[in-house]
Amino acid sequence: MAPLPKPPEDKRMTRIWKESGFAGDDNWIIETDEVKAAEGQRPLLPLDEFLTAVAETNEVGLGVLIKPADDVTKLHPHLDRIELVAVQFPAFNDGRGFSHASLLRERLGFAGEVRAVGDVLIDQVPLMLRTGFSSFAVTNAVAIERLEEGRLPGIANHYQPTARAAAEVEGYSWRRRTVAG
Numbered sequence: 001m002a003p004l005p006k007p008p009e010d011k012r013m014t015r016i017w018k019e020s021g022f023a024g025d026d027n028w029i030i031e032t033d034e035v036k037a038a039e040g041q042r043p044l045l046p047l048d049e050f051l052t053a054v055a056e057t058n059e060v061g062l063g064v065l066i067k068p069a070d071d072v073t074k075l076h077p078h079l080d081r082i083e084l085v086a087v088q089f090p091a092f093n094d095g096r097g098f099s100h101a102s103l104l105r106e107r108l109g110f111a112g113e114v115r116a117v118g119d120v121l122i123d124q125v126p127l128m129l130r131t132g133f134s135s136f137a138v139t140n141a142v143a144i145e146r147l148e149e150g151r152l153p154g155i156a157n158h159y160q161p162t163a164r165a166a167a168e169v170e171g172y173s174w175r176r177r178t179v180a181g
Contacts, residue, residue, distance in 0.1 A: 015144055018136075028086070031049075044084065054081065068094050068100075072108070076108050101116075106132070117137040
């Protein structure tokens with residue numbers, strides 16, 4: 001029996017989106033055993049590797065990759081040295097990254113960039129913005145197209161406070177409106 005052909009390589013391009021639009025060149029790269037940062041690229045280290053590296057250096061402007069099961073509170077003593085926290089979404093239905101962003105912003109007071117990476121879908125972007133994400137590594141073709149067109153979905157009324165300010169509205173005290181940012 002002949003071997004099965006290899007599936008085609010994933011040639012999706014990752015684009016970085018912020019509320020101001022798609023960013024130009026981005027030099028952050030998620031390091032793995034197979035992929036290492038090249039000249040001019042900056043590594044996003046997994047949490048354990050980041051904690052080891054930060055103990056050995058006084059560098060600032062660092063990047064860290066947070067996975068769903070990681071404890072983001074371990075970053076607290078090092079927040080002043082971190083420029084970017086990338087929160088991984090391995091699947092669209094894994095919502096732990098929302099909690100990570102909220103903890104970073106609200107409890108830990110992190111003011112740097114918080115980026116969603118992985119399975120980022122267009123319908124989740126407004127909710128991610130509300131919980132504290134400031135940028136998105138987007139590979140989904142539909143999401144890229146809609147973001148290019150400025151077609152960001154959203155819900156005008158929210159029932160809970162989040163990391164982002166909400167406008168007060170008359171009527172029910174628990175109802176808030178999205179503040180255009």
